[in-house]
Amino acid sequence: MTQDRRVITDEAAGTVLPAPRTPSPRAAPALNWGVVAPGWIAAQFVEALQKHTGQKVVAVGSRDAGRARAFADRFAVPRAYGSYAELVADDDVDIVYVASPHSGHFEQAMQAIEAGRHVLVEKAFTRNAREAEQLIEAARKRGVFLMEAMWTRFLPHIDVVRQVLESGLLGEVHTVTADHGQQMDPDPAGRLFAPELAGGALLDLGIYPVSFASMVLGPFSSVTAVGTKAFTGVDGQASIVVTTGSGAHGVLNTTLFARTPTTASISGTHARLEIEGPFYGPATVRLIGRDNEVTDLFVPPQRTGGLCYQAAEAARCIGAGRLESELMPLAETLRIMQVLDGVRRDLGVAFPGE
Numbered sequence: 001m002t003q004d005r006r007v008i009t010d011e012a013a014g015t016v017l018p019a020p021r022t023p024s025p026r027a028a029p030a031l032n033w034g035v036v037a038p039g040w041i042a043a044q045f046v047e048a049l050q051k052h053t054g055q056k057v058v059a060v061g062s063r064d065a066g067r068a069r070a071f072a073d074r075f076a077v078p079r080a081y082g083s084y085a086e087l088v089a090d091d092d093v094d095i096v097y098v099a100s101p102h103s104g105h106f107e108q109a110m111q112a113i114e115a116g117r118h119v120l121v122e123k124a125f126t127r128n129a130r131e132a133e134q135l136i137e138a139a140r141k142r143g144v145f146l147m148e149a150m151w152t153r154f155l156p157h158i159d160v161v162r163q164v165l166e167s168g169l170l171g172e173v174h175t176v177t178a179d180h181g182q183q184m185d186p187d188p189a190g191r192l193f194a195p196e197l198a199g200g201a202l203l204d205l206g207i208y209p210v211s212f213a214s215m216v217l218g219p220f221s222s223v224t225a226v227g228t229k230a231f232t233g234v235d236g237q238a239s240i241v242v243t244t245g246s247g248a249h250g251v252l253n254t255t256l257f258a259r260t261p262t263t264a265s266i267s268g269t270h271a272r273l274e275i276e277g278p279f280y281g282p283a284t285v286r287l288i289g290r291d292n293e294v295t296d297l298f299v300p301p302q303r304t305g306g307l308c309y310q311a312a313e314a315a316r317c318i319g320a321g322r323l324e325s326e327l328m329p330l331a332e333t334l335r336i337m338q339v340l341d342g343v344r345r346d347l348g349v350a351f352p353g354e
């Protein structure tokens with residue numbers, strides 16, 4: 001931020017980048033939410049909902065009644081269930097948020113769909129494209145809303161990026177870069193390294209750069225990846241090059257072995273956008289001209305609680321009778337799962353039981 005202020009004058013700030021069109025998360029119609037799997041992200045999600053939206057969390061389901069109770073007490077959630085089946089059967093629940101490890105997303109989302117609930121499923125949506133396709137088909141048949149919780153898509157700075165792309169301000173886009181690497185404790189029992197929980201860098205972290213490149217470039221015409229396995233056999237690191245029919249490239253990296261800058265950039269013939277790290281959370285966006293000068297910047301309205309925007313989008317869609325979000329369409333979620341399948345094939349990584 002200090003650096004930003006040195007580069008840019010007050011007169012220039014805000015003159016070129018558009019303001020985000022993202023509606024206030026508080027303005028979305030209030031739904032009753034049920035949470036499946038009260039782990040780390042479920043706690044972040046509920047906290048964001050309670051602080052920044054009018055959404056109500058009315059029930060939580062865990063594989064263990066004690067864990068459900070503890071979560072319910074922590075967040076003043078009225079009902080706690082010792083199984084996921086009981087939670088999805090609760091007729092007071094409008095929408096189920098599935099926050100289990102990737103290996104459980106298919107089963108738990110399907111259970112919720114079959115019970116007639118709308119569903120928000122944590123990323124990665126499923127283990128593979130086959131599972132994703134079945135979920136999408138089931139939701140359409142049942143007439144319920146379904147969305148991948150790719151929270152980045154709904155953040156205000158990403159709406160700024162979308163508008164810049166729509167306006168043609170960057171000229172012809174040739175190169176997209178994005179990375180997401182974290183140094184993870186090599187715990188063989190942990191979710192991230194466990195093959196049976198569909199662990200690995202790609203589904204957990206790599207999905208962010210892949211999804212970002214997909215949003216910017218559209219469908220890829222080729223995907224090539226090289227990688228290194230972790231000690232448990234899951235993908236520990238992957239570098240991915242995607243191309244499009246117009247000849248644009250996306251250069252993407254993910255790793256569980258080291259903290260990377262977690263930045264993203266979009267380079268066109270007229271200008272470049274740079275998103276500071278972590279680009280997948282509320283972040284500053286810089287517009288950079290052909291002479292490498294910073295022309296303008298966008299600073300996000302809030303740095304924390306970013307998970308609230310995806311909940312607000314789900315609530316707006318459901319309130320308007322829509323079964324999917326235009327910002328994260330199911331066809332694109334499926335395409336992204338196909339890309340991840342292809343990358344895992346290149347890396348020689350398969351999950352048990354696939």
Ligand SMILES: NC(=O)c1ccc[n+]([C@@H]2O[C@H](COP(=O)([O-])OP(=O)(O)OC[C@H]3O[C@@H](n4cnc5c(N)ncnc54)[C@H](OP(=O)(O)O)[C@@H]3O)[C@@H](O)[C@H]2O)c1
Pocket residue numbers: 036037038039040041042061062063064067068099100101102104122123124149151191197203204
């Ligand atoms: N959007 C984001 O920023 C973000 C960040 C981190 C993770 N995520 C995503 O959120 C999901 C969960 O990640 P997390 O970090 O919250 O995981 P976590 O802390 O390990 O929690 C997952 C929960 O799933 C339940 N679970 C069900 N089957 C399980 C099994 N076989 N082994 C272990 N736990 C099982 C457990 O709750 P009960 O046993 O009590 O039911 C557990 O607390 C993943 O899809 C991940 O990619 C998203």
